[in-house]
Every structure is written in structure tokens, then in C-alpha cells.
Amino acid sequence: MRTLMTADLTGAERSGIRRLLDLSFDGDFGDEDWDHALGGVHFLIAEDGVPVAHASVVQRRFLFEGRSWRCGYVEAVAVHPDRQRRGLGVAVMAAAERVIDGGYQLGALSTSDAGRALYVARGWTPWPGTTAVLAPSGVTRTEEDDDATFVREVPGGAPLHRAGTLICDWRDGDVW
Template sequence: MDSVLTADLTGGQRAAVRRLLDVAFDGEFSDEDWEHSLGGVHFMVIEEGVPVAHASVVQRRFLHDGRSLRCGYVEAVAVHPERQRRGLGAAVMSRAERVIDGGYQLGALSASGAGRALYLARGWTPWQGATAVLAPEGVVRTEEDDDSTFVREVPGGVPLRHTATLICDWRDGDVW
């Protein structure tokens, strides 16, 4: 398992990870999705010099119950289709969770339908309250993301009121 800061990824590594994401997401991984996965730390399972599993953790700011929280946000979790169901997704998530637990006040992610079972099995909690984004025009509800948002409470972190509104910071593309 490799852990690499975005700043330390070589051009070849960046290209190989992007190819994996394009294959794993069947061409539905946008340039904005790729941009969201950069700026933090990447966890990769490498086989024969090629990444076959990936996850990244980037820092974001969330608002919850009147507080601004440092969030370790999980992005770009993918396993090559020919390598799925072998524990590789769990392996990259284990490393991501270690970083979140040691460096953030909470963890969060937006789960695809295919990824829900992995996150539930690992103890991630579906958010029960409303979701919103702090957009340029102010706080805007994101009802379409209510069912896909998952959180991870970290040891010694801030207790979360799971029925309250969780507000993420603004970014281009999908905000969650």
C-alpha cells in the first residue's frame, strides 16, 4: 500500500490514478471529480506497477451546530473492476480512516449506490439530518445529497447531532 501526498505524485502516477478512476467509474468520473480528489493524501494498492485501488482524503470545512469543523473528506474511492471483492476497497479505506481519526474533527464522504455497503460495513453513518452548502449566495439546501452523505465520528472529536443540518464548504461541481 502506498500513501502519497498530491504534491509528491509524479506525472505518471497522476495519469495512472486518473485512468483507474475512469475505468472504475465507467467513464463517469469528471474533471471536477478529479480536482476534488487532489490536495491531500492518496492511498493506493499497486499491482505490477499499476494502481488497482485508490482513495484520497482532502481537508474541507463543515458547519454544524454553530461550529466550523475540520473535516477529512474521502474522495475518489475506486477499485479496478477486475480486482473488486478482494478487500482492496477496505484496505484503502482503512488507511484513509487512520488519517481522519488522527487529524480531523470528523470524516465525511458521499457514497455511490455501489459504495454504500462498504461504508456501512466499516461503521460510517448515513447522515440523518439535512445537508446544505455554504454557496456564494449563502446557505443552500442540497436535498439531492441527503441520502448519500455519510459521516465518521473520530475518537475525541466533536459529538455530532445527526439530525441537525450539516453544511459543507463550496466547490465547483458536486459539492458533496
């Protein structure tokens, strides 16, 4: 396992991670998704120089109960299809959670149905309230993301087991 800032990834590593994500997401990982994964910390497992597992944590700002929270947001979690069910996803998530727990007020991610079991098993909690985004036009509900948004409680962080509206910062593409 290697832990690297985006700035420390070589061109070959960036290309290899992107190929892994394209393969793992069956071609449904776009340029905006890739952009969301950059600018933070990457957790990378490679075999013979080829990435086989990856996750990243980027900083975002969330609004909850009238306050701004520094959030470690998990992006681009992927394990090569031929290497799944061998603990690689658990390994990159454990590294991501260490960074979140030590550097952020809360952790969050958005999951597909396929990824849900990994996060639940690791103690991530489905957000019990509603979701929204602070869009250019103002706070806008994101009902389609309510069931896919998971949070992680960190020491001294946000009270995560209360219902309410969790509001993420704006970005192009999928906001969650």
C-alpha cells in the same frame, strides 16, 4: 499500499490513478471530480506499477451547530473492476480512516448506491439530518445529497448522531 501527498505523486502515478477512476466510474468521473481528489493524502495500491485501488482524503470545512469543523473528506475511492471483492477497497479505506481519526474532527463522504455497503460495513453512518452548502449566495439546501452523505465519528470530534443541518464548504462541481 503507498501513502502519498498529492505533491509526491509522479506524473505517471497521477495519470494511472485518473485512468483507474475513469474505468471504475465507467466514464462518469469528470475533471471537477478529479480536482476534488487532489491536494491531500492518497492511498494507492498498484500491481506491476499499475494502480488497482485508490482513495484520497482532503481537508474541508463543515459547519454544524454554529461552529466550523475540520473535516477529512474521502474522495475518489476506486478498485479496478477485475480486482473487486478482494479486500482492496477495505485496505484503502482503513488507511484513509487512520488519517481521519488522527488528524480531523470528523470524517465525511458522499457515496453512490454501489459503494454504500463498503462504508456501512466499516462503521460509517448515514447523516441523520439534512445537508446544505455554504454557496456564494449563502447557505443552500442540497436535498439530493441527504441520503448519500455519510459521516465518521472520531475521538474528540463532532457529535455525529444528532439530527441537524450539516453544511459543507463550496467547491465547483458536486459540492458533496
